[in-house]
Amino acid sequence: MAEITKEEVKRIADLARIGITDEETDMFQQHLQAFSDFANQLDELDTTEVEPTSYVLDMKNVLRKDEPAQWTTQQEVLENAPDQQDGHFRVPSILE
Amino acid sequence: MSFLNKSIKDLQEQVHTGASTVEQTVQASYERIREVDEQLQAFLTIDEEQAKNKARELDQAADKNGKLFGVPYGIKDNIVTKDVRTTCGSQFLKNFNNPLYDATVIQKLSEAQAVSIGKLNMDEFAMGSSNENSSFSPVRNPWNTDHVPGGSSGGSAAAVAAGEVAFSLGSDTGGSIRQPAAFCGVVGMKPTYGRVSRFGLVAFASSMDQIGPITRTVEDNARVLEVIAGQDHHDASSAPVEVPAYTAALQGDVKGLKIAVPKEFLGEGVHPEVKASVQKALEVYESLGATWEEVSMPHAGYAIPAYYIISSGEASANLGRFDGVRYGERSKQAKNMIDMYFMSRSEGFGEEAKRRIMLGTYVLSGKNHEEYFVKAQKVRTLIKQDFDQLLEKYDVIIGPTTPTAAFKLGEKVNDPLTMYAADMLTIPVNLAGNPAISIPCGFSEQGLPIGLQVIGKHFDEETVYQTAYAYEQATDHHKKHPQLGGVGE
16 A cells, blocks of 8 residues: 655656645645545456556547648737747746 | 527527527527526626627528527537637636637537527536536536536536526536536436547546537437537547437337346445435336346446546646646746746646646556556456446446435535545446436435436447437426526426
């Protein structure tokens, strides 16, 4: 049974790019631990011979013709951005 | 004019015979919204001017033969609508006012000449079973406003039950159409995975998400699905399977129909009054010439953990796109780019969305991928086999949609695992991909609706509709409406 530490919760939040407070760290630690314990019931099932299902339909490599078409304009796309400049998305500095 | 006792067909006839115009029909929808929506909070965005212009245009149109000509409907707010705000119930998208395109289902409804009334409230990013996770406002159940309408398509179900619109679109990843339909006493269909294009549906768990109609009657439901179903080259997972005329299948004859009733669907955790309603429904089916047998679905009990591992894993990847760069909110505090990601996501997502992203990231990271995620996918195979085996022998599987009638606001909100259990009867179906409908089958002691779930074979929505229709025609639960704003019963 996996024990989920505070450090583990912080590591997960880091991977998920979500800033969490100490309070949230405690809460998610509890919730993740409870879920992990709950999910352990799956170990009751022997699945060594079972293939995993990632998609329920038996479809593979769905292809269509690659035909260029006007979909939307650069300006339309940029209108939804929090910040833009000279036809680009603008973000805060990457390097200090 | 009240919609409550009118089918889609009735509304269309009123216009075609000249008893009403599309403009008047649309007007009636907005009047009802003004009357009851302050209480219900079903709508997040209303675009009255655009809808009225559209209505006037339809009244003048030379061609009035659209399959849903002049019918007012509402859209769950995770379905993208060109230039109409699409929020997914999240603060992250509260100002996402200019989506670039219409989802395929919206395009199809527009071609069928239906009229969009507005966007409907939901649990944030479709994660929830009570609508309390909406970051704008919880939705109330029209039958009793102390109770939840279910989720995540709570606004979609409440709006139809209260007669604000003739039909609505919801989305169902683990029960999000069927569970609120059951709680609100309306008809909700989750079609076979791949039946309806997901293009323009903001992705939660891509291997299970499916759009479907919520209506007051089975016939209305079939009418809407007929329009929105079908393969779409914008969605590679939509299936190349022909769409039958679902309304033509509605004959009301279920003689010889073979029904399987899994004992696990009537077991621990299912309220006695729900069991009693389902028992009575089975008697109705017997009287109509169908037969039923108790069967076993041995892996159904493992569906909840398998579902939350798979859906959260997929969600953690899908919600990665909300980064504060291309659309949505960006934190004002961020001084550099890494901070922008962390702070925008921390401020933009609500608690449940964060919990699912955390859980999903956890089950996908390192050796957990094999231990949790792949394990859950293997259990998914076993659950799918349970369904396949039963449906080789039986035409449909029947049981309750939910273990209880609608619970009270605040009752489960602090205990995620208890909340997750509210979907124990709908989740297995999403894992297996089958079509399933919820229809009203009675009321609890408190007067809240109870839902009956009918599950069919892949791409056999026809038999599901047929089975649901026969029961509906033999009973009158669907004729009862909530008392709200002075209209009802």
